[in-house]
Structure formats: C-alpha cells, structure tokens
Amino acid sequence: MKIVVTGALGHIGSKLIRELPRLHPGCEVVMIDDFTVQRYPSLFDLPDGARYRFIEGDVIKLELPPVFEGADMVVHLAAITNAAGSFENKDRVEYINYNATLKTAEACAKTGVPMFYISTTSVYGTQEKLVDENCPESALQPQSPYAETKLREEKLLMQLGRERGLDFMICRFGTIYGASPGMRFHTAVNKFCWQAVMGQPVTVWRTALHQMRPYLFLDDAIRAMDFVLSKKLFDRGIYNVLTMNATVNTILDAIKMHAGNFNVEFVETKIMNQLSYEVARTKFERLGFVFSGADSLQKAVAGTVHLLGNANCARAK
Ligand SMILES: NC(=O)c1ccc[n+]([C@@H]2O[C@H](COP(=O)([O-])OP(=O)(O)OC[C@H]3O[C@@H](n4cnc5c(N)ncnc54)[C@H](O)[C@@H]3O)[C@@H](O)[C@H]2O)c1
Structure with missing residues (x-):
C-alpha cells in the first residue's frame, strides 16, 4: 500500500x-x-x-x-x-x-x-x-x-x-475538532480552547452564538x-x-467544563451571516460509515485543553 x-x-x-x-x-x-x-x-x-x-x-x-x-x-x-x-x-x-x-x-x-x-x-x-x-x-x-x-x-x-x-x-x-501535532488554532473549537486556557476573552462572531454549524x-x-x-x-x-451540527454555545459549554470560566467577547467579521443551518451527512452514512457520538466533542476539548494544561499557571482549574 x-x-x-x-x-x-x-x-x-x-x-x-x-x-x-x-x-x-x-x-x-x-x-x-x-x-x-x-x-x-x-x-x-x-x-x-x-x-x-x-x-x-x-x-x-x-x-x-x-x-x-x-x-x-x-x-x-x-x-x-x-x-x-x-x-x-x-x-x-x-x-x-x-x-x-x-x-x-x-x-x-x-x-x-x-x-x-x-x-x-x-x-x-x-x-x-x-x-x-x-x-x-x-x-x-x-x-x-x-x-x-x-x-x-x-x-x-x-x-x-x-x-x-x-x-x-x-x-x-x-x-x-481534536488535537494533532501539527494543529493550528485559527478554527473555532481550537481557537476557543486556546483563548480560554490563556485567560483571554473568547472571541465569538457576533451572529454566531446560537447558529447551527457543522x-x-x-x-x-x-x-x-x-x-x-x-x-x-x-x-x-x-x-x-461531519460528526455533528452544533452551536458555538454548545462548544463553549464543553470548554467551560475543562478549562473553567472565561469571558466572551463578540466581534465583527466579514465571514458571518445571519443564517443558521444544519448540514446532512446521510449520503456518506449510506455508504456504511458510522460517525462518533456527540461525546466526541467533550473528549476532543478535554484533549486540547490538557495539551495546554500547564501553559498558563493563572488559569482557574
Ligand atoms: N481544519 C479544518 O477545520 C478543515 C475543515 C474543512 C476542510 N479543511 C481542508 O482540509 C485540508 C487540510 O486542512 P488542515 O486543517 O490540515 O490545514 P493546515 O493549514 O493545518 O495544513 C495545510 C498544510 O499544507 C501545506 N501547504 C500549503 N500550501 C502548500 C503547497 N503549495 N505545497 C505543499 N504544501 C502546502 C502547509 O504548509 C500546511 O502544512 C485543507 O484543504 C482544508 O481546506 C480543513
């Protein structure tokens, strides 16, 4: 192979x-x-x-x-x-x-x-x-x-x-979502984990908090x-x-469980729109693929926060 x-x-x-x-x-x-x-x-x-x-x-x-x-x-x-x-x-x-x-x-x-x-x-x-x-x-x-x-x-x-x-x-x-040796922190879940651990405000696009996204x-x-x-x-x-459709709010709740409390700051971005939508994954499932459950979010967030665990001693554990 x-x-x-x-x-x-x-x-x-x-x-x-x-x-x-x-x-x-x-x-x-x-x-x-x-x-x-x-x-x-x-x-x-x-x-x-x-x-x-x-x-x-x-x-x-x-x-x-x-x-x-x-x-x-x-x-x-x-x-x-x-x-x-x-x-x-x-x-x-x-x-x-x-x-x-x-x-x-x-x-x-x-x-x-x-x-x-x-x-x-x-x-x-x-x-x-x-x-x-x-x-x-x-x-x-x-x-x-x-x-x-x-x-x-x-x-x-x-x-x-x-x-x-x-x-x-x-x-x-x-x-x-989920950690790897070459991971970056510019996408939603990773960025929020980083900000929460570093004691920075978690920056959420103004319209995004309750919008469903894949x-x-x-x-x-x-x-x-x-x-x-x-x-x-x-x-x-x-x-x-996709493993799940979720709102940013759901992701922030998961991060709070592992990284403690943080402040949320709403920010503007050209990328946001007013629309909430979910994406269907049934076509891929029909091929026989079985996705992980929603608990994978907790698992991944815990893993990412753990990697950064000792990087900020000021963080409330
Ligand atoms: N990470 C996500 O959330 C996500 C979601 C949907 C789709 N994707 C897509 O999956 C693919 C991989 O994403 P990722 O998160 O691993 O990206 P990444 O930015 O972490 O990695 C991309 C890699 O490509 C290399 N690269 C860039 N241009 C190159 C070139 N011309 N020649 C050789 N190497 C080059 C970079 O050095 C980098 O190591 C991308 O097409 C991305 O658009 C990613």
Whole structure:
C-alpha cells in the first residue's frame, strides 16, 4: 500500500500520517509539504511500521507524476486554510489553492491514482434549515474567498473526471475538532480552547452564538479517509462529512467544563451571516460509515485543553 499526502504536516495531515502504519502495516507514506506553515514537529517521533518519505516542496512546482506513480490514493490537503483571514490575501488563496488542486488532480489523472479531495461545508450559506449535497446552486453561497475557491476546485475535479478520467471523492468536511501535532488554532473549537486556557476573552462572531454549524471530529476525518481508501469509493461524488451540527454555545459549554470560566467577547467579521443551518451527512452514512457520538466533542476539548494544561499557571482549574 502506498499513500501520498500533500500538506502532510498540517492539522489533519500530521494525525493521518501517524495513523496510517496502524491501519496499513508496512505501508509507504509519501509526505509533501512546503512549510507554508512551519511545522517541523509534525515529523518528530513518527511511529514505526511505515516506510516514510518526506518531500519538501510546493505541489504547484514539483514534478508530481513520478511521486504519485503506483500509489493507492493521494490525499490532497495542501492549501492555505484560514477562511476568515482569506479576505486579506484573497488573490494568494485563490492562486495557491486552485493551482495546488489543479496540479495534484492532473498528476492523479495522468498516473491513474484516485484522489481524496477535502472541500468544506462552508461552501453552504443556505436559507434552508437543513442542507444536503443535492441542494440547488442557490444554496451554495460561500462566505469567504477560501470557500469560493473550494467550490471552483470541486467543479475542476468534476471536469477532470469527465475529460481525463480522474477518479476522486470530494468530502465537504465540517470544522475539525481534536488535537494533532501539527494543529493550528485559527478554527473555532481550537481557537476557543486556546483563548480560554490563556485567560483571554473568547472571541465569538457576533451572529454566531446560537447558529447551527457543522463540525467534524479529527478521528472521524481520519477514519473517513481510510474508509474511502479501503472500500475504493472514488465514485466522483460529493459527500458531506461531519460528526455533528452544533452551536458555538454548545462548544463553549464543553470548554467551560475543562478549562473553567472565561469571558466572551463578540466581534465583527466579514465571514458571518445571519443564517443558521444544519448540514446532512446521510449520503456518506449510506455508504456504511458510522460517525462518533456527540461525546466526541467533550473528549476532543478535554484533549486540547490538557495539551495546554500547564501553559498558563493563572488559569482557574
Ligand atoms: N481544519 C479544518 O477545520 C478543515 C475543515 C474543512 C476542510 N479543511 C481542508 O482540509 C485540508 C487540510 O486542512 P488542515 O486543517 O490540515 O490545514 P493546515 O493549514 O493545518 O495544513 C495545510 C498544510 O499544507 C501545506 N501547504 C500549503 N500550501 C502548500 C503547497 N503549495 N505545497 C505543499 N504544501 C502546502 C502547509 O504548509 C500546511 O502544512 C485543507 O484543504 C482544508 O481546506 C480543513
């Protein structure tokens, strides 16, 4: 078994590369990252049981086909991922993310290797209370340059599927919760944990406190990728992948249980809208996948808070 992971040192990738030897003993794991975000520690203490190879480089510039040759799956994670921050560097996000996906998809098509592509549930901005993958075009209203580009990338893969026989699955992931060696703290759950532990006010977008949004447990994300690989489910479809829909308020309650009390500060952001919606995951479940329960939020928050546990002695325990 050979698996190639682009953007391998990031939040999701650094966990995936550690799980692969357990899931597929003896596998070859090729990791590509250009250190857009410097996360050398993601390569520390990799477990035994896999043949690892790290390639430092930009997927837009690398000669990918020889690297992909003979692989069972390419997991494409390389991207600039800060949605809220993407208003400030719109052109760069559009250029890097679109072209990274284009180059990866073209190399997959050329070598006949299936591609696992991660989109985002933030492509939805719907008026509906519950939205699924078959929603009309009008329900797809990405709220940031990052999410707009994801939608363009999805369309690109569809086109390459039709024109060049690219096999892929597109999974629209909810916001990840759960710790990993390469994790960042710019997405909702992680950021709130960080702020709570550091004694900072927890900054919540003004409209967001009671709005439902989709979230995905990191363990479920890894299991979903392996599920698709093991069952060879590269049907060129789009699937929502999320552990739960929840409000920010629910997340803050979970954090309070582990990090103690904190102040909430409401902030403005270009990304917010007035709409509360839930995202359906039944299409992915119908393939036979079983998601973790809602208690995974408590588990993940406890884990993240524990990692930072001794970083702020002023924190009320
Ligand atoms: N984390 C989430 O909540 C979430 C939710 C939905 C979708 N996603 C998507 O999942 C994927 C992975 O997310 P993540 O949270 O692990 O992101 P991340 O920012 O933690 O990691 C991305 C990695 O890609 C690398 N990278 C960026 N551009 C590159 C390039 N041109 N060539 C090589 N490497 C490059 C970075 O150095 C980084 O290590 C992204 O496509 C993201 O949009 C993430």
